[in-house]
Amino acid sequence: MFRTIVHTFGPPDEVVVDEAYEPPVPGPGQVRIRMLLASINPSDLVTISGAYRSRTPLPFVPGFEGVGVVESVGAGVPELLVGQRVLPLGSAGAWQDMKVTEERWCFPVPPDFTDQQAAMGYINPLSAWMMVRQYAPVPPAPVAVNAATSAIGQMIIRMLNRVGVRPIALVRRPDSQEQLMGQLGVLAVLCTSEVGLRRRLHELSGGRGLAVAWDAVGGTEGDELARALGPGGTLVHYGLLSGTPLSPRLRDECPEARIVLFRLRDWVHTTERHTLQRALNEVFQLVRDGTAASKVAGFPLSAIRQALECEATSGREGKVLLSMSSDAKITQFEPCSRYTSSSIAVSAECTNS
CATH class of the missing domain: 3.40.50.720 (NAD(P)-binding Rossmann-like Domain)
Known part of the structure; x- marks a missing residue:
């Protein structure tokens, strides 16, 4: 298995490194998720830089947003979850092949969502929706x-x-x-x-x-x-x-x-699950109708340095996604022109704007 990891705080393109690892077996109440796609967000970068040192123990795997498939479960978790696509919220760790997390933080992905929509369907849409609503x-x-x-x-x-x-x-x-x-x-x-x-x-x-x-x-x-x-x-x-x-x-x-x-x-960690699920349902509809859509540029996880450089490119529009699996589907592609040679091959069916 392959993951990115941060051993010391600093500029992301300098301190994010990759390594092989053996993912742990899920314990009681936990699930192991085979990650498909993950987003690079400003919240990831400021955490890597050390803005939240008091609540970020080193070393850590970055990535607060992504989509994956439940591969195995620990004691007390229904076996029916195995094979389901989920959003593993509430913690970092999306920039790796396998993430082990608590089952209570996993939210189901709507069956009509592409992997791309799911990978970007949480942080930006929910933040924008809450700030406009309030x-x-x-x-x-x-x-x-x-x-x-x-x-x-x-x-x-x-x-x-x-x-x-x-x-x-x-x-x-x-x-x-x-x-x-x-x-x-x-x-x-x-x-x-x-x-x-x-x-x-x-x-x-x-x-x-x-x-x-x-x-x-x-x-x-x-x-x-x-x-x-x-x-x-x-x-x-x-x-x-x-x-x-x-x-x-x-x-x-x-x-x-x-x-x-x-x-x-602050809101996510202090609200009840059913309230968070209702809010996600609201923003999922905004993703479907294009209100919360984004252009994307995609890179394999092994090209993390190029992905971070693309994220920092002046004038870049949309989101940068990391792919951990050849099964992941990116249905729209707007690459940073400097990095097309290392980017992910994508479907020609570009239906979303």
């Missing part, structure tokens, strides 16, 4: 979404469109502006490198300031979004793509703003 204002209140070309940024925009909200999309590269305007229901697309960004946000909000802003970047860009909020506005901070936290002075600078730190993990 914080979307009544239209036409002005809102903004940064990192708007990212997979989750585009999901948030599409979900906002479903409730009648056309957000201001913020991007880092000027060449993304025309593309987003043509694909999504946005009020405007602004480049964060433009001079006078806060002034433009003020103008587009009709002088009221933003009612809500979704921030996946943090650092100075997240700070600027917070300062662009109107009285009583909300900053939903859910990512740290810049690698820099929000300013600790923001709450003093923006005393009338509400700054929300959204962490999917």
